[in-house]
Amino acid sequence: MNKRKNQILTLKKAGAIIIMTLLLSVIVAGATPINTLKKQPISNFNSKAFILTTNYMNSSFSVIDLESENVEEDIAGTHGDDQVRYYDGKVYVMNRFGYDCIEVFDADNNFDKVFEFSTGVETNPHDIAFISKNKAYVTCYDSTDLLIVNPTTGEHLGTIDLSEYADEDGFPEMDKMTVFNVFGITRVYVSIQRLNRTARYAPTDTSYILEINGRTNQVTKAITLTGVNPFTDLVLDGIHLLVGEAGSWFALDGGIERINILTGETDGFIMTESELGGNILDFEIYPRYTRIPGLILSVIEQYFGISLFDRYNHALISDLSFNTSLVAFDSNEKTVDKVYSTNGYQLADMTISNRGMILLADRTPGMSGIRIFNAVLGTQETTDPIDVGTYPPVHITII
Numbered sequence: 001m002n003k004r005k006n007q008i009l010t011l012k013k014a015g016a017i018i019i020m021t022l023l024l025s026v027i028v029a030g031a032t033p034i035n036t037l038k039k040q041p042i043s044n045f046n047s048k049a050f051i052l053t054t055n056y057m058n059s060s061f062s063v064i065d066l067e068s069e070n071v072e073e074d075i076a077g078t079h080g081d082d083q084v085r086y087y088d089g090k091v092y093v094m095n096r097f098g099y100d101c102i103e104v105f106d107a108d109n110n111f112d113k114v115f116e117f118s119t120g121v122e123t124n125p126h127d128i129a130f131i132s133k134n135k136a137y138v139t140c141y142d143s144t145d146l147l148i149v150n151p152t153t154g155e156h157l158g159t160i161d162l163s164e165y166a167d168e169d170g171f172p173e174m175d176k177m178t179v180f181n182v183f184g185i186t187r188v189y190v191s192i193q194r195l196n197r198t199a200r201y202a203p204t205d206t207s208y209i210l211e212i213n214g215r216t217n218q219v220t221k222a223i224t225l226t227g228v229n230p231f232t233d234l235v236l237d238g239i240h241l242l243v244g245e246a247g248s249w250f251a252l253d254g255g256i257e258r259i260n261i262l263t264g265e266t267d268g269f270i271m272t273e274s275e276l277g278g279n280i281l282d283f284e285i286y287p288r289y290t291r292i293p294g295l296i297l298s299v300i301e302q303y304f305g306i307s308l309f310d311r312y313n314h315a316l317i318s319d320l321s322f323n324t325s326l327v328a329f330d331s332n333e334k335t336v337d338k339v340y341s342t343n344g345y346q347l348a349d350m351t352i353s354n355r356g357m358i359l360l361a362d363r364t365p366g367m368s369g370i371r372i373f374n375a376v377l378g379t380q381e382t383t384d385p386i387d388v389g390t391y392p393p394v395h396i397t398i399i
Contacts, residue, residue, distance in 0.1 A: 048107075048399050049351075049359055050091055051370065052082050053391035061093075062388040063111065064370060066353060066398075073389035075111050078103065086399040087130040087151065090114065094125045094138075102128065102138070102154070107399050117154025119147055129177035129188050131214040137188055139174040146174060146190065148217065160217050167194040167204045178234040178241070179214065180261060182292065186214030187261070189241055191230035203228040203247055209259060226268045227254045232282050236261075238289030238298020244280035247273070250320070256283055256331070260302070270331040271315075277336060278317030278325065284352040286312045286375045312375045314339065314358060316350045326350060326360055328378055339378055340371065351396045357381070361393035368392035 049064040053074075059082065060074045079095035086092070091105040100123050103116040119125040123140035130136045130151060137160075138147040144166060145159035165172040173193035180187045192208040195201040207228045211221035225245060231254075232244035240258050247254035255269035255276070273279055287309065289298040301307050313331060318324050324347035326339045340347075342364055349361040358373040362385050369385025370393055 049353075049370070050084060050086065050107075050397045050399050051361070051388045051393050052078065052084055052093075052395040052397075053389055054080060054082075054394050055391045056080065058391065060389060060391060061111075064359075064386060064388070066355075066357065069372075069386060071386060071388055072111075073387075076105070076113065082395065083126060084395055084397040085128050085130075086397055087136075088133060090151075091397070091399065092128050092151070094128060096126060096141070097124050100124065104151075104154075115154060117149070119149075123147070126175050127177045129179050129190075131179060131181070131186055131188065135214075137177060137190075137212075137214075139177060139190060141173060141175065142171065144170070144172060146212075158217070160212065160219070162190075162192070162210070162219075165192050165194070165208055165210065165222065167196060169197040171197065175230065176232070176234050176243075178236050180236060181214070182295065187220070188212045188214050189234050189236075189261075191234060191243060193229055193231075195229065207245065209234070209241065209243065211261075211264070221264045223259060223264055223266065226257050226266060229254065232280060235283070235285060235288070236290070237285055238294045239302060240289075240298060242270075242283075242285070244283055244315070246279050246281075249279055249318075252279065252320070254280055256280060256315070271329055271334070273317070275334055275336060276315055276317050276327060276329060277338075278319040281316040281318055281324070281347075282350050283313065283315040284350065284358070284375075286314075286352050286356050287354075312356070314350070314352070314375065316347055316360075318345060326358070326373070337378070339373060340380065348392075348394045349396050351398055353398055359396050359398075361396055363392040363394070370396070 051062045053060050059078045059080045063072045079099040081096040083094040089108045093103040095101050101116050101118050104114045105111045106114050124142035125138050126141045127139045128136050134150050136149050136151040144163035148157040162172050173195045175191045177190050190210045194204045194207050207225045209223040213220050227245035227247050229246045230243045231246040235242040239262050241261050242258050244256050245254040252273035255272035258267040258270050313329050322345045325341035328337045346364045348363050352358050356375040358375050360371040362371050369387050371385050372381040
């Protein structure tokens with residue numbers, strides 16, 4: 001019986017590989033001009049990390065060379081309550097509550113400031129998603145309008161009204177975004193938290209992921225989430241979109257949810273906060289299914305039940321006593337292993353490079369800096385955290 005099962009599994013794997021090869025052949029033959037299929041030298045991407053630092057009164061940014069681990073400290077000051085994105089050689093710093101503007105720095109020219117532009121008075125910009133060099137969306141947390149801008153000039157091009165997704169306080173609390181762009185199909189995914197501002201931003205009964213057509217600016221789907229308060233970045237992984245939902249900060253009532261973007265249907269939580277051991281702050285998947293080959297691999301995994309590669313998942317969590325930890329997890333086996341932890345709320349952010357290096361922002365007093373871990377082995381590569389300047393790190397962006 002076991003021998004027959006093994007034979008069937010072998011045949012399934014062989015069939016999956018044949019299908020993948022045929023699909024890749026068709027895609028490459030019919031779409032060779034597409035940039036996503038061109039192999040690029042590793043030096044062209046993921047070579048540096050942009051680190052925001054702050055003591056919550058003053059802020060700055062530093063840059064780490066990921067090859068040498070050399071640091072350019074305190075390159076320039078920022079406004080304080082910031083979020084960062086990277087696109088086309090430029091770093092975009094969203095200056096949020098009370099500042100209402102986006103600063104643009106040139107990563108290819110010593111991080112000189114190119115310009116800044118306003119998002120409007122009391123808009124509180126939270127994220128920017130790039131559709132092209134001339135079009136981007138900006139989520140405005142204190143508005144009902146999703147802003148459309150030219151990211152090259154800062155010119156306002158229009159808005160998308162999201163007021164119908166607001167809760168009773170009148171605001172939808174639009175937060176994070178990501179862009180799916182393949183073969184001219186452009187879809188932007190936006191998290192809608194729907195928090196109650198009259199109850200100290202407590203979650204309401206429903207949160208959404210909106211799908212927006214990036215060409216027509218029309219909302220095409222409103223996906224009701226299993227949990228509430230989508231808090232993390234949105235992670236595209238082949239045909240799946242994943243998001244961490246924190247729910248209440250005083251209960252383990254959320255988790256990491258997975259959505260099939262082809263159907264708009266949700267698989268629910270692949271890991272709950274109870275299984276992870278804390279409220280979800282951030283998570284990463286390595287390697288992530290990206291570009292055309294990644295789409296094919298994720299289709300094989302979804303519809304054939306075959307995973308052709310080992311993958312390594314990590315999450316940043318905070319327990320109910322607000323102690324933070326980096327954990328490794330397997331969503332199939334429902335196992336969790338603690339990689340690194342602190343006393344108190346000291347771990348502010350995490351991200352992962354294309355070479356499997358986890359960068360962890362540690363704000364522990366007297367020992368603050370960036371710690372680096374091997375995502376595959378689960379080992380720490382840094383003996384001491386990398387010093388990133390005057391202030392402790394709060395946000396990391398790979399550029």
